[in-house]
Amino acid sequence: MHRAPDSFAGYGRGVALVTIDDISDAANRIEGLVLRTPLVDNQVLSHEFGTRVLLKAENLQHAGSFKVRGALNTLLTWQERGELPEGVVSFSAGNHAAAVAYAGKRLGVRVIVAMPSNPVPSKVANVRRFGGEIVPTDDLAATLAELAEEHGFPILHPFDQPEVIAGQGTAGLELCADGPPPDLVLVPVGGGGLLSGVAAAVRKLAPSARVVGVEPATSNAMSQSLAAGKVVRIDNPSATVADGLTAPFAGEHTLPHVQAYVDDVVEVDEAAISAAWPELIESSKLLVEPASAVCLAALRSGVVEAPRDGVTVLVVSGGNADLTRLA
Amino acid sequence: MHRAPDSFAGYGRGVALVTIDDISDAANRIEGLVLRTPLVDNQVLSHEFGTRVLLKAENLQHAGSFKVRGALNTLLTWQERGELPEGVVSFSAGNHAAAVAYAGKRLGVRVIVAMPSNPVPSKVANVRRFGGEIVPTDDLAATLAELAEEHGFPILHPFDQPEVIAGQGTAGLELCADGPPPDLVLVPVGGGGLLSGVAAAVRKLAPSARVVGVEPATSNAMSQSLAAGKVVRIDNPSATVADGLTAPFAGEHTLPHVQAYVDDVVEVDEAAISAAWPELIESSKLLVEPASAVCLAALRSGVVEAPRDGVTVLVVSGGNADLTRLA
Numbered sequence: 010m011h012r013a014p015d016s017f018a019g020y021g022r023g024v025a026l027v028t029i030d031d032i033s034d035a036a037n038r039i040e041g042l043v044l045r046t047p048l049v050d051n052q053v054l055s056h057e058f059g060t061r062v063l064l065k066a067e068n069l070q071h072a073g074s075f076k077v078r079g080a081l082n083t084l085l086t087w088q089e090r091g092e093l094p095e096g097v098v099s100f101s102a103g104n105h106a107a108a109v110a111y112a113g114k115r116l117g118v119r120v121i122v123a124m125p126s127n128p129v130p131s132k133v134a135n136v137r138r139f140g141g142e143i144v145p146t147d148d149l150a151a152t153l154a155e156l157a158e159e160h161g162f163p164i165l166h167p168f169d170q171p172e173v174i175a176g177q178g179t180a181g182l183e184l185c186a187d188g189p190p191p192d193l194v195l196v197p198v199g200g201g202g203l204l205s206g207v208a209a210a211v212r213k214l215a216p217s218a219r220v221v222g223v224e225p226a227t228s229n230a231m232s233q234s235l236a237a238g239k240v241v242r243i244d245n246p247s248a249t250v251a252d253g254l255t256a257p258f259a260g261e262h263t264l265p266h267v268q269a270y271v272d273d274v275v276e277v278d279e280a281a282i283s284a285a286w287p288e289l290i291e292s293s294k295l296l297v298e299p300a301s302a303v304c305l306a307a308l309r310s311g312v313v314e315a316p317r318d319g320v321t322v323l324v325v326s327g328g329n330a331d332l333t334r335l336a
Numbered sequence: 337m338h339r340a341p342d343s344f345a346g347y348g349r350g351v352a353l354v355t356i357d358d359i360s361d362a363a364n365r366i367e368g369l370v371l372r373t374p375l376v377d378n379q380v381l382s383h384e385f386g387t388r389v390l391l392k393a394e395n396l397q398h399a400g401s402f403k404v405r406g407a408l409n410t411l412l413t414w415q416e417r418g419e420l421p422e423g424v425v426s427f428s429a430g431n432h433a434a435a436v437a438y439a440g441k442r443l444g445v446r447v448i449v450a451m452p453s454n455p456v457p458s459k460v461a462n463v464r465r466f467g468g469e470i471v472p473t474d475d476l477a478a479t480l481a482e483l484a485e486e487h488g489f490p491i492l493h494p495f496d497q498p499e500v501i502a503g504q505g506t507a508g509l510e511l512c513a514d515g516p517p518p519d520l521v522l523v524p525v526g527g528g529g530l531l532s533g534v535a536a537a538v539r540k541l542a543p544s545a546r547v548v549g550v551e552p553a554t555s556n557a558m559s560q561s562l563a564a565g566k567v568v569r570i571d572n573p574s575a576t577v578a579d580g581l582t583a584p585f586a587g588e589h590t591l592p593h594v595q596a597y598v599d600d601v602v603e604v605d606e607a608a609i610s611a612a613w614p615e616l617i618e619s620s621k622l623l624v625e626p627a628s629a630v631c632l633a634a635l636r637s638g639v640v641e642a643p644r645d646g647v648t649v650l651v652v653s654g655g656n657a658d659l660t661r662l663a
């Protein structure tokens with residue numbers, strides 16, 4: 010596990026799809042270290058869309074997002090193999106960085122993360138709270154490679170590793186176990202780790218459910234990759250209010266998972282995300298980050314139709330938001 | 337039950353204290369109509385105060401606050417007695433109004449509420465969503481009396497009725513049943529209905545716990561009443577950012593409950609509430625209203641000391657907040 014990555018997204022080549030067994034194993038591994046977050050009924054949105062709307066509230070998760078699931082599953086898998094490294098490096102807009110710092114602190118692993126030079130302040134505070142070391146950069150890929158080289162630490166990737174995908178899938182396993190059988194599951198898409206894992210779980214546990222990923226139209230690496238049939242890299246993904254969804258590419262692992270398990274990936278524009286964000290907060294009484302609002306934006310803008318009299322689950326990815334941007 | 341009230345706070349004179357049996361009865365009565373809201377661990381505040389901080393998240397309750405508990409218990413009690421009225425009148429800063437509207441809609445009872453002429457917009461929307469009729473006024477007491485007279489409907493009081501106190505007490509019953517035994521329970525105080533009910537439950541179910549009420553220094557009717565040993569009316573309670581806590585008096589019922597069951601009532605200033613509000617939201621990832629921040633303000637300002645290595649429960653009263661005020 011200490012081998013150097015051959016490229017930004019190339020870590021862990023030789024793609025096999027994560028299965029429900031991998032996700033169940035991950036759930037056992039991380040039990041007690043992550044919260045089993047509630048599925049929260051949203052009466053306001055249920056009334057509006059004529060479907061029962063449930064929110065899988067990963068904003069309440071440790072470190073403020075679903076990302077601890079994948080980070081912990083990866084480190085614990087390495088530990089089981091006797092390969093727990095002294096330190097790890099990663100890159101992140103913030104949520105994954107905080108999650109790796111949280112996981113590293115629990116397991117005594119040093120954490121160094123490359124982050125954009127203008128991150129959300131609460132995300133920086135979140136990383137530092139757990140002792141993570143931040144290296145600000147305008148070139149995440151180059152800095153990550155340099156850090157891996159300099160320290161000789163493995164990369165704990167924000168989305169493109171099987172252990173990460175299996176860990177994120179535990180959120181899907183829980184939403185199927187804790188609520189009524191879903192007819193539609195909506196998942197925000199950055200690099201596609203959450204969507205890949207959740208879809209792998211839902212496809213098996215609720216086979217009749219539609220699983221749809223939602224990404225900002227201005228940062229649509231997954232949609233472009235699906236259209237091209239291969240990983241597409243966006244050198245400069247445009248700014249989006251959904252700051253958690255700015256991955257510059259879909260992954261070598263996540264793309265085949267999405268191709269295999271996901272019904273559709275749709276895009277929403279910035280105005281729809283900006284409008285949906287406070288509405289999701291007010292209707293749910295949960296502090297959610299803008300990235301989590303893309304799913305509501307998809308329902309509102311009509312690119313996804315809610316199943317009439319059915320059950321719709323919105324996966325709320327995180328809650329590390331800048332409150333001053335709500336005004 | 338259709339008799340006219342003899343005074344604003346005089347409804348239901350002849351004070352007997354609500355008991356744990358009354359609260360258990362209320363819990364059975366309202367089961368299925370209210371949410372059993374989660375007790376949410378707050379790691380950030382736990383770390384800061386060296387005590388395990390749990391939030392009783394009534395912001396997630398139907399209609400956005402704990403108030404549905406008392407409103408439903410009152411209407412259902414009247415219904416059991418064959419005295420369910422055609423309509424009820426009340427007054428409210430907003431949360432109780434929405435709760436009565438919600439309860440009235442469930443039971444087919446018309447709801448007319450006097451509200452301040454400059455309420456929080458989301459609170460008005462919340463009342464209208466459930467079909468409540470709003471009468472704006474700058475004199476809640478006079479308008480309430482007029483409405484009761486005009487329609488011949490009974491008052492469903494926001495805090496000063498035994499059925500209301502017993503209903504609010506179900507939140508205390510749940511927090512004792514669902515979490516570790518608390519050492520300290522902090523409750524926001526307006527008219528004192530929530531504090532009275534929660535204290536009645538906690539005093540019995542967790543006898544060693546301290547129960548402390550917290551009110552804004554600028555709207556401190558309960559503190560003044562405790563000092564005077566009788567109900568003190570504040571003709572013009574000063575404005576407070578904690579808009580849910582502007583009751584102009586402690587109640588004829590709530591005062592003796594607080595005297596009997598509560599360890600202390602403390603005051604916090606506006607600056608402390610304003611600072612605590614966004615911090616409570618960011619650390620909990622819950623949308624809470626400013627009134628719910630008085631408990632954190634009390635810990636921060638040192639007027640209440642957290643039990644070292646103990647368990648502290650903050651009762652989060654509601655989530656009907658104006659997001660634009662967060663900037």
